[in-house]
Amino acid sequence: MPSDARGGWPxxxxxxxxxxxxxxxxxxxxxxxxxxxxxxRADRRAEAExxxxxxxxxxxxxxxSLRSVPASYRPLVVQQQRDMxxxxxxxxxxxxPVPVQPIAPAALAEQALASLARTLHADLxxxxxxxxxxxxxxxxxVSPAGARLVELPELWAxxxxxxxxxxxxxxQTELEPGHWLLLATLMPNPYFLDGSDAFSAxxxxxxxxxxxxxxxxxxxxxxxxIIRPLxxxxxxxxxxxxxxxxxALPETGSREFINTARAFRAMQQRIHNYLEDRERLFVAxxxxxxxPITRLKLRSELLDDDxxxxxxxxxxxxxxxxxKGALQNVSDSDxxxxxxxxxxDALIARLVRGAQLSGQAVAFxxxxxxxxxxxxxxxxxxxxxxxxALFYGARAEISVRRDGPHTEIAVRDHGPGVPDEAxxxxxxxxxxxxxxxxxxxxxxxxxxxxxxxxxxAQGGELLLANHPExxxxxxxxxxx
Numbered sequence: 001m002p003s004d005a006r007g008g009w010p011x012x013x014x015x016x017x018x019x020x021x022x023x024x025x026x027x028x029x030x031x032x033x034x035x036x037x038x039x040x041r042a043d044r045r046a047e048a049e050x051x052x053x054x055x056x057x058x059x060x061x062x063x064x065s066l067r068s069v070p071a072s073y074r075p076l077v078v079q080q081q082r083d084m085x086x087x088x089x090x091x092x093x094x095x096x097p098v099p100v101q102p103i104a105p106a107a108l109a110e111q112a113l114a115s116l117a118r119t120l121h122a123d124l125x126x127x128x129x130x131x132x133x134x135x136x137x138x139x140x141x142v143s144p145a146g147a148r149l150v151e152l153p154e155l156w157a158x159x160x161x162x163x164x165x166x167x168x169x170x171x172q173t174e175l176e177p178g179h180w181l182l183l184a185t186l187m188p189n190p191y192f193l194d195g196s197d198a199f200s201a202x203x204x205x206x207x208x209x210x211x212x213x214x215x216x217x218x219x220x221x222x223x224x225x226i227i228r229p230l231x232x233x234x235x236x237x238x239x240x241x242x243x244x245x246x247x248a249l250p251e252t253g254s255r256e257f258i259n260t261a262r263a264f265r266a267m268q269q270r271i272h273n274y275l276e277d278r279e280r281l282f283v284a285x286x287x288x289x290x291x292p293i294t295r296l297k298l299r300s301e302l303l304d305d306d307x308x309x310x311x312x313x314x315x316x317x318x319x320x321x322x323x324k325g326a327l328q329n330v331s332d333s334d335x336x337x338x339x340x341x342x343x344x345d346a347l348i349a350r351l352v353r354g355a356q357l358s359g360q361a362v363a364f365x366x367x368x369x370x371x372x373x374x375x376x377x378x379x380x381x382x383x384x385x386x387x388x389a390l391f392y393g394a395r396a397e398i399s400v401r402r403d404g405p406h407t408e409i410a411v412r413d414h415g416p417g418v419p420d421e422a423x424x425x426x427x428x429x430x431x432x433x434x435x436x437x438x439x440x441x442x443x444x445x446x447x448x449x450x451x452x453x454x455x456x457a458q459g460g461e462l463l464l465a466n467h468p469e470x471x472x473x474x475x476x477x478x479x480x
Contacts, residue, residue, distance in 0.1 A: 025211065041108075044192065048108050049115040051188045055088075056119025059171050059183055062089055063124060067175055074179075082156045090149075090157060092142045092182040097131060097172050101139040106193055109134050109167065116169075129174040134167040142182060149184065159186065166190030229257045233264060240268055293320050339458070342373045344400050344409065351379070351386055352398065361395035362386070369400055371407045371478050373458050378476075381454040381462075382409065384447035385474045389413035393471055406460075407480045412473040417466040426464055427452055448474075 069077055078091045092098075103109065113132045120127055137160060140149040149157055149168070160168055167190075171183040229252075236247055249261040293316055300312040345366040355362045371378075382398075389396035393413025400409050418426065427449045451474075452462040460478040467473045 029211065044108055045111055047189070048112040048187070048192055051192070052112040052115035053119045054188065055169065055185060056116045057123060058088060059116075059185075060120050060123035062091070062183060063127075063173060063175070063181065066091075066181060071176065071179060074175075088159070088185055090142070090152075090160060090184040092184070094143050094180045094182060095178055096144050097129065097174075097180055098141050098144055098170075098182055100131070100133045100135050100141075100170055100172075102133045102135055103167050108193055112169075112187065112192075116171075120171075127173050129172070129180070131170070131172040133170050135170055137161055137165050137168055140168050140170065140184065142184070160184060162186075162190060164191070167193065229261075233257075233260065236264065236268075240271065339372050339374055341370050342375045342378060344369050344371060344407070347375065347379055348382065348398055348400070348409075351382055355386060355390060355396075360390050362390070362398065363395070364398040367400040369402060369407055371480065373460075373478060374454075377454040377458065378478075381451040381476065382411070384451040385411040385476075388447055388474070389415075389472070392416070402480060403477070405480055406477045409476040409478075410473055411475075412467055412471055414471040417470065417472050418464075420466070423464060423466075451476075 066074055066077065074093060078093055081087050081091055113134070116132055117130070120130065137149055141147065142149055142152065149160060154161075166186055169185050169187060171185075173181055175181050229249075232247065232249060236249055239245065239247060249264065251258050251261060297313065297316050300309050300316065303309040303312065345368060348364055349366070352362045352364045386396060386398070389411050390413070393415035395414055397412045398409070399412075400407070402408075448462075448464070455462045455476050455478070458478060460476060463475040463477065465473055465475075
């Protein structure tokens with residue numbers, strides 16, 4: 001996924017499809033998990049309530065049996081039950097209730113205790129001082145004196161002490177004043193509290209790993225297979241836009257891409273034919289127009305009236321300049337040359353020397369930078385900008401600097417600048433501002449438009465603005 005994202009939303013199709021795919025799958029998984037969690041909790045609740053009812057009936061029977069035995073014989077009955085071992089309930093007779101350290105609050109445990117209480121009250125008419133709680137084995141006391149469950153003989157407590165600790169259910173009730181009974185047991189499913197949450201880390205780990213692997217494989221193979229043809233199509237469009245040979249587009253992939261590739265090749269061939277026809281047309285126009293203009297100039301020399309002859313020559317010169325400007329505006333915007341490493345210092349120095357030989361004031365400080373560009377096209381673009389700067393300002397300055405991923409060439413003049421409302425229209429063909437006509441009466445208003453076309457054909461951009469310290473500045477920004 002590319003880093004150039006707007007507001008967290010990726011700009012590439014691969015990134016967007018991946019984000020939508022991952023988001024969609026996660027939403028579905030969360031919805032299914034929520035439904036599963038609700039069903040799981042309902043099943044666990046029903047199971048815990050049913051198990052508590054069974055334990056409640058057993059505890060009620062045990063309490064009823066001990067109540068029917070004389071108090072003096074109860075210790076003997078309890079001792080026999082302990083010595084037999086394997087009984088569901090561990091029984092202990094006390095003269096007061098035992099303090100209990102309950103487990104952390106849990107909804108399922110509370111529901112089991114509520115179901116147990118309802119069952120006991122339904123089976124027994126009287127349960128004075130009834131206390132119900134779950135406690136961990138290591139914290140269970142069986143007598144007020146402090147005897148602990150884990151300290152009892154193995155035979156007595158073997159059914160309560162499992163290899164992995166499970167919550168112990170404690171039931172305390174007063175058989176008669178001063179005689180308390182403690183019943184300790186485990187739920188039929190001792191670990192009924194475990195795994196009751198579908199969103200627990202243990203339950204999410206394995207599905208999460210499986211989902212991540214599946215999405216990764218899907219993005220690597222399926223999405224890349226869908227995006228790769230589109231990337232080739234993008235490369236082909238970029239090559240055509242920069243005047244380079246179009247790479248081959250294989251007729252493989254989806255039916256839509258094959259149709260698109262065929263249509264793109266047909267479009268490219270039509271563009272190529274159009275460009276060839278256009279060049280032939282330009283040559284013909286240039287030849288057909290220059291010949292009669294030349295003949296008219298020769299014939300104007302035969303006129304006896306000097307004033308009329310001068311007017312004819314001025315009109316013909318203007319017509320000749322309009323033809324040259326119009327042809328240059330079209331033909332110079334498409335220069336067929338290779339992209340090479342261009343040393344900017346050497347290229348700009350040649351332009352500066354030419355201007356200085358003509359008596360113009362141009363300042364330039366070498367920067368030692370190199371760019372990948374079409375040298376002739378770049379020279380023509382810089383030449384147009386320098387000509388404009390010298391026409392409208394007494395002197396010009398050229399500077400070169402590296403600006404992040406771009407190389408910037410700035411051409412500044414010290415003229416009157418441009419009105420702010422006219423800045424958006426400076427690239428319009430034949431646009432001449434009032435101060436421009438005063439400084440350069442022979443211009444046609446095509447130089448900036450040609451320069452922008454030459455720069456854009458190389459993947460750059462031309463920016464125009466008034467300089468904060470006065471004058472006008474044109475900046476060429478090329479990929480570094």
